[in-house]
Amino acid sequence: MQSHHTEHLYKILVIGDLGVGKTSIIKRYVHQNFSPHYRATIGVDFALKVLSWDSDTVVRLQLWDIAGQERFGNMTRVYYREAVGAFIVFDVSRPATFEAVTKWKEDLDSKLTLSNGLPVSTVLLANKCDQGKDGFRNNLTKMDQFCKEHGFVGWFETSAKENINIDEASKCLVKHIIASETDILQSVEPDVVKPQMNSSKIPSCSACLKF
Amino acid sequence: MAADLPAEFDVVILGTGLPESIVAAACSRIGQRVLHLDSRNYYGGNWASFTFSGLQSWIDEYKQREATTDEPVTNKEQILENEGIIPLNQRDRTIRNIETFSFSKSEDSNIVEEIGALSIKPELLNTNPTDGDQPLQESPAPEQPELQEPQSESVEHQETTSESDQIPGANIAPNSEGGSTTDAEPNAAKVCQTESRKSITYSDIVREGRRFNIDLVSKFLYSRGLLIDLLIKSNVSRYTEFKNVTRILTYHNGRIEQVPCSRADVFSSKQLSMIEKRTLMKFLTFCADYEQHPEEYQDYKDSAFLDFLQSKRLTPSLQHFVLCSIAMVSKNTNTVDGLKATQHFLRCLGRYGNTPFLFHMYGLGEIPQCFCRMSAVFGGIYCLHHSLQCLVIDEDSKQCKAVIDSSGKRISCNYVLVEDSYLSEVTCAQVQYRQISRAILITDCSVLKSESDQEISVLTVPSEDGRQNAVYMTELCSSTNTCMKNTYLVHLSCPSVKATAREDLEPVIQKLFTLDADGGE
Ligand SMILES: Nc1nc2c(ncn2[C@@H]2O[C@H](COP(=O)(O)OP(=O)(O)O)[C@@H](O)[C@H]2O)c(=O)[nH]1
Ligand SMILES: [Mg+2]
Numbered sequence: 138m139q140s141h142h143t144e145h146l147y148k149i150l151v152i153g154d155l156g157v158g159k160t161s162i163i164k165r166y167v168h169q170n171f172s173p174h175y176r177a178t179i180g181v182d183f184a185l186k187v188l189s190w191d192s193d194t195v196v197r198l199q200l201w202d203i204a205g206q207e208r209f210g211n212m213t214r215v216y217y218r219e220a221v222g223a224f225i226v227f228d229v230s231r232p233a234t235f236e237a238v239t240k241w242k243e244d245l246d247s248k249l250t251l252s253n254g255l256p257v258s259t260v261l262l263a264n265k266c267d268q269g270k271d272g273f274r275n276n277l278t279k280m281d282q283f284c285k286e287h288g289f290v291g292w293f294e295t296s297a298k299e300n301i302n303i304d305e306a307s308k309c310l311v312k313h314i315i316a317s318e319t320d321i322l323q324s325v326e327p328d329v330v331k332p333q334m335n336s337s338k339i340p341s342c343s344a345c346l347k348f
Numbered sequence: 349m350a351a352d353l354p355a356e357f358d359v360v361i362l363g364t365g366l367p368e369s370i371v372a373a374a375c376s377r378i379g380q381r382v383l384h385l386d387s388r389n390y391y392g393g394n395w396a397s398f399t400f401s402g403l404q405s406w407i408d409e410y411k412q413r414e415a416t417t418d419e420p421v422t423n424k425e426q427i428l429e430n431e432g433i434i435p436l437n438q439r440d441r442t443i444r445n446i447e448t449f450s451f452s453k454s455e456d457s458n459i460v461e462e463i464g465a466l467s468i469k470p471e472l473l474n475t476n477p478t479d480g481d482q483p484l485q486e487s488p489a490p491e492q493p494e495l496q497e498p499q500s501e502s503v504e505h506q507e508t509t510s511e512s513d514q515i516p517g518a519n520i521a522p523n524s525e526g527g528s529t530t531d532a533e534p535n536a537a538k539v540c541q542t543e544s545r546k547s548i549t550y551s552d553i554v555r556e557g558r559r560f561n562i563d564l565v566s567k568f569l570y571s572r573g574l575l576i577d578l579l580i581k582s583n584v585s586r587y588t589e590f591k592n593v594t595r596i597l598t599y600h601n602g603r604i605e606q607v608p609c610s611r612a613d614v615f616s617s618k619q620l621s622m623i624e625k626r627t628l629m630k631f632l633t634f635c636a637d638y639e640q641h642p643e644e645y646q647d648y649k650d651s652a653f654l655d656f657l658q659s660k661r662l663t664p665s666l667q668h669f670v671l672c673s674i675a676m677v678s679k680n681t682n683t684v685d686g687l688k689a690t691q692h693f694l695r696c697l698g699r700y701g702n703t704p705f706l707f708h709m710y711g712l713g714e715i716p717q718c719f720c721r722m723s724a725v726f727g728g729i730y731c732l733h734h735s736l737q738c739l740v741i742d743e744d745s746k747q748c749k750a751v752i753d754s755s756g757k758r759i760s761c762n763y764v765l766v767e768d769s770y771l772s773e774v775t776c777a778q779v780q781y782r783q784i785s786r787a788i789l790i791t792d793c794s795v796l797k798s799e800s801d802q803e804i805s806v807l808t809v810p811s812e813d814g815r816q817n818a819v820y821m822t823e824l825c826s827s828t829n830t831c832m833k834n835t836y837l838v839h840l841s842c843p844s845v846k847a848t849a850r851e852d853l854e855p856v857i858q859k860l861f862t863l864d865a866d867g868g869e
Contacts, residue, residue: 182586182725204724211732213391213717213724215587218710329709330590330700332580 145190146197147314148183148219150249152241153226154234158264161297162226163200166307171298188311196311210244217249222314224306226262229294230269242287251317258313260306261292267299353731353753356760357383360751362436362736363767365393369719371765373582376726383759384720384728387438387735391720393767394442394564397713397830400557406564407446413439426740426758433738434748440769443564445848450550451863548792548835556832561711562788563830566822566839568593568707568806570692571699576706579718587718589709591828592701597796597807598673600665604796604807604860607673609693610702620665628666631657632674635690645683653686654679672808672818707804707822710829739764785849787857789838790831795823795860801834802827809856817843819856 151159160181165171167184181202188196201220203212225241227234238261246256261284284292290313293306358380361372372384390396398406416439427433553560569575569590579585596607608617614625614632634644648656653675657667671677675689696704708714724730740750740758750760768776794803807821819842824830831837846852857863 182721204721204726204728209731209734211391211730213721214710214714215717215721218714328591328701330592330706332576332585332588332590332700332706 142193142195144195144197145315145318146199147221147311148199148201149310150201150203150216150220150223150245151226152203152223152245153262154228154231154237154241157226157228157231157234158297159224159226160202162224162262162264162295162303163202165297165300166303167200169300171300173298186307188307190311190315198307198311210241212248214248217245220249220257221251221318222257222310223249223259224262224310225259225289226264228265229263230265235263239287242289246288255317256288258290258310258317259288260310260313261289262306263292263294265296265298266294266301267296353383353729353757353759354381355758357381357729358761359383359763359765360736360759360761361385361765362387362770363393363765364391364716364720364732365395365767366716366719368393368765368767369716369723370578372723372728373584373719373726376723376728377582379726382723382728383761384723384730385734385736385753386732387440387754387770389733391717391732392564392713394440394769395713395716397561397563397711400553400560400562402557403560403562407448410443410446414444426752426756430743431749432741432743433752434741434775435738435772436736436766436770437772438735442769445850447848447850548832553790553832553835559826559829559832560790560837561713561830562837563711563713563839565712565786566788566841567712568705568822570704571696571701571706572692572704573696579715582719582722584718584722587721588715590700590706591709591804593703593705593707593804593806593822594701594800595796595798595803595805596673596703597805598669599807599809599860600668600672606796607669609674609704610697613702624663624666627660627662628669631660631662631666631670632690632694635687636694638687638691645687648683651683652679653677653681653683656683656686668810672810676808676818678817703806705806707824707828736766736770739766783844784841785844785846785852787838787840787849787853789840789857789861791823791836791838791861792834794825794836795821795838801825804828807860809860816845819853821856821860 151163153159161171163181163184167186182204183199183201186198186200188198190196201216203216223245225238225245227238229235242259245259249257251257261280263280280292284290291306291309293302293309295302295306297303359372359375359382361368361375361382361384364384364386368384372382376382386393388396390398390402396406571592579588596609597604598607599605605619608614608620608628611629614620614628617625620628634641638645645656648659654667654671657670662670670690671679671686674693675681675686676693677686677689681689693704700706720728720730735754737752737754737756739748740752741747742749748761748764750758751764752758768779794801794805795807796805802825803823804825805821805823807823809819809821811818819840822839824837824839826833826835828837840853840856842852844852
């Protein structure tokens with residue numbers, strides 16, 4: 138039997154308070170590097186990670202960082218549009234960033250649903266786990282409960298610095314996206330025009346369309 | 349939260365409409381520290397698009413604002429001795445005379461018109477899933493404005509008519525003379541067809557309200573022009589998705605016809621005679637590079653384009669097609685301008701499809717947000733629902749050197765850009781405003797049926813006596829992601845002539861659409 142090669146493109150949002158490590162996680166995951174230097178405002182727009190999911194499935198993850206809007210949570214609709222999954226990130230060394238998690242989750246669910254009306258799969262990341270997490274330790278046992286209550290499909294302790302658990306968290310998210318996708322009609326809208334530098338994608342005979 | 353705003357920026361921009369957003373992206377791109385604000389809690393200002401319930405909240409808010417008066421807030425403490433201030437408006441008067449109608453089979457349809465009395469809850473604009481389980485009672489619950497139109501079936505259509513001052517400051521305002529840029533065509537449309545097929549009820553619309561992205565200003569883009577070039581060059585196009593307009597329609601001899609505009613269309617047209625086809629082909633081929641053949645139009649340089657068309661032996665139908673739907677100019681336009689417009693239309697054909705126009709998926713309101721996203725990626729700081737009380741002017745240099753934000757905080761800056769609806773009437777006393785009448789309709793069938801129910805159409809309705817301006821209509825199908833399945837979203841617009849948008853547009857609407865009999869008209 139011939140194997141059918143399928144490719145999926147998933148837009149994933151990476152959300153959370155300022156300084157929790159969103160940009161670092163994306164850079165670690167996609168570019169395999171980490172920089173301790175903090176530049177609050179410069180994020181990445183989106184970055185692409187290609188996964189060989191199984192022998193006949195390729196998954197392309199488009200990870201969308203949040204940019205200068207994040208301070209006040211005023212993200213544009215461009216950001217949410219057509220996303221199918223999300224990471225919500227907090228910093229284990231700063232309890233306030235964990236408190237913001239519910240706010241981010243509610244905001245996400247109000248602005249984005251799948252075409253069947255259900256919320257998108259979301260994984261919670263407890264980042265900077267390489268650092269002292271005394272403030273957070275006690276809560277670990279409660280995390281499973283927290284995820285259930287707030288509709289996260291899972292959670293991971295991660296470190297962008299030490300490259301801990303980022304692959305695992307991503308696998309978990311993709312698994313849930315694929316599972317929820319079976320009930321969504323994967324409808325790719327035909328005839329969408331994406332203007333680009335040297336594309337003059339002409340659907341049929343160009344001479345017939347022109348003068 | 350605004351307390352954490354830095355006290356110094358290079359550029360402060362107030363208003364998130366298209367012009368302001370383009371400037372924000374450009375400034376961030378070259379490394380300026382940009383603070384971009386909007387007094388509303390949504391992006392786009394008067395360029396925004398809304399879900400169905402979002403639009404209703406917006407209407408309610410506007411009606412309320414019309415009733416209140418503006419009290420200037422100014423915080424004098426932060427002003428030094430050699431400084432003056434320019435106070436800013438705390439509310440926008442750009443849009444006026446909003447009315448909503450619905451055409452329904454059932455008697456209680458006028459309840460819909462009463463929703464204006466309710467209070468607004470601005471958060472609803474962004475989010476709120478319009479769930480279908482609203483209570484079936486009439487008492488308007490002020491906390492939940494969008495649950496309020498309780499009648500269950502019946503309402504077929506909803507129309508919003510508004511009239512807006514166009515803003516010259518935001519010079520991309522629909523002004524087609526400018527040629528070039530955004531040449532968005534102000535469009536318009538409205539529909540009301542009811543043949544009781546799978547009829548869409550008002551509650552269907554409410555239930556599926558999130559599928560709607562209803563633009564306050566509907567425009568489309570020429571597939572070549574400054575805006576599309578800018579999108580590509582700036583890389584903002586990576587966030588954009590367009591659909592090609594599929595049909596150009598015109599209203600001629602009392603009915604709607606499709607305009608053949610490409611070579612293939614002309615050949616396959618059934619409405620044109622052989623001679624007409626040949627004449628039109630020849631004429632359009634000439635227009636494509638008319639500058640090369642000055643002898644052809646030399647004698648008509650100073651006459652009307654229409655006279656020139658007659659001299660070229662175009663039949664009345666062909667004259668109408670070229671004048672109204674291809675060049676989209678008026679009877680008085682001179683020959684050279686008419687030729688230029690025709691040439692531009694032809695040059696845009698075939699770049700992305702068989703008409704020259706592109707419409708943005710999810711509505712025009714996405715485009716300013718795409719520029720905002722770009723600005724944010726390059727460090728721009730965004731703060732919605734946050735405005736400015738005033739600009740601080742240095743008396744000696746007469747330069748604006750700071751602003752006071754709505755929380756009373758002083759923010760110094762080198763440049764300020766303010767969308768002009770924030771400026772007081774006194775400040776804008778010298779500015780001449782033009783008004784545009786608009787109508788938005790949700791309809792259940794196309795103005796001109798075709799094999800596909802997914803046509804995106806543009807229609808020009810010339811004025812009957814030729815003295816007024818044409819009315820432009822855009823009809824959007826659900827695959828543009830601006831309306832729910834089995835409906836069309838129609839935008840109509842024309843320069844205002846009469847006192848209200850309703851008076852300007854109602855005659856055209858009655859010509860083009862069948863309003864359900866029991867609903868009123
Ligand atoms: N120790 C440690 N520092 C981290 C980790 N992830 C990010 N950081 C640091 O935290 C700061 C903020 O990270 P950044 O990715 O810019 O956060 P963002 O604002 O959420 O994008 C930077 O100085 C990073 O170097 C991590 O896993 N461990
Ligand atoms: Mg970042």
